[in-house]
Amino acid sequence: APVILWFRRDLRLADNPALNKAHATGRPVVPVYIHDEGTAVRPAGAASLWWLDKSLRALAGSLAERGATLILRRGDSETELRRLIDQTGADTVFLNRLFEPEAWTRDADIAHGLKTDGVECRGSNGSLLALPGSLLNGSGGPYKVFTPFMKALRAQAEPPAHTTGPRQLGAAPGLESDDLDAWGLHPTRPDWSKGFDWTPGEDGATAALHRFVSGGLADYSNGRDRPAEPATSRLSPHLHFGEISPWRAWIAARDAADGGKVTSGEADKFIAELIWRDFSAHLLHHFPTLPDKAFRPEYDAMPWRDDEPGFLAWTRGMTGYPIVDAGMRELWATGVMHNRVRMIVASFLIKDLLIDWRRGEAWFWDTLVDADLASNSQNWQWVAGSGADASPYFRIFNPVTQGQKFDAEARYVKRWIPELAPVPARWIHAPWNAPPEILRDCGIRLGTTYPRPIVDHARARERALAALKTVTAER
């Protein structure tokens, strides 16, 4: 009898433990992807669905090159698995685990249900550097602070041997499969994805890693804060969908340092970011309410404002603060936003507008191609000051000085806000301070061609600090 390989967020053939174990049985492998919207952890956002569409096509292509057909099914995971088991006579399902608490529980239920019918589910870890639960602090609990977590992970986690995946997989015998086009994952009315410049899939992931290791990595710790520079890896969506193992990225960086191409400091900084991804996943695994509730509960009493026009202006990149607007427009146009700017726009929403971080998290969830429940909620709570290892709330980003510091030549702002492009860099991050004749010469009419600031930062800052006082004794 064949065995089933249930693909989820592990859309690759290299370094795929579930695939390797399925292949090692020596039996035919039936690869399946089930598009399950009903019992998903949280229904995927629109940008994620765009990615999924392309990534599945890439995976189906790689499987076809190895003689296998990716079976596509839509519906409840357990029902579809059972149908496939009936159709194939399979007695084992191989899968790479998902660690979000709801997915974890659902997988356990499915495994339990199938077991009673004599079908075994075999789970592996293909997505994280360390298995959640394997790293515990001195008192046996989960780490809540990053640095000790990182130290423990570096001391304990072992890179698995690199594998390229089987050369040949047997064909599945005439099984029904959906037509991916019929799933309608690609946006049509309107197609807002025209500016997406990505190559989803395993080949695109490997190419991104090579590009980064021979380019941005050499100056990563400095370059990663400059949004105009192509200095970061752009691996986040590939990692989210499991198109590359995080260990591949780790090892590539370490090899570059060992080979003298980059300093070990640069490689370590990059590896630390990969560990932040694990830290987020481990936190969510241990604290299931992370996307919904403040980790520090007192922050849920924050007097959030109900400000629909403010929220809309934020989503549309029309707040009047150029660095914020550039980031929000980059997000809409490309499906990602630079990390430094994510922090700035999140701080602006939470503190300048005093809007609940969950609204921002939900917007990111829908618009990011790398939307990840753990990383997104962990990072939003980091900015909100309510997270486990968070930036203190009272550290409020000034959107003007952040822009001046990290986008000094204004190349990033000019790229995303073309109407401000003629404004000299010196004035561009606070155009309302520019001499009127300069604005006139540049064709800018504030309030008409580009918005005036929707809030006064200095006053908004005072309001945010006053709000903080109502919920905590921190200041």
Ligand code: FAD
């Ligand atoms: P690089 O700098 O090349 O980093 C390499 C990898 O490390 C990334 O691909 C990512 O997997 C991981 N990483 C880097 N920074 C972080 C971080 N702060 N937290 C967790 N992992 C990190 N990242 C997501 O993958 N999904 C999200 O939904 C997400 N939401 C965010 C929301 C906010 C408000 C903020 C401030 C950050 C968020 N991030 C999220 C983290 C970070 O911005 C992105 O991972 C990064 O910008 C991706 O670009 P890169 O792959 O070029 O990163």
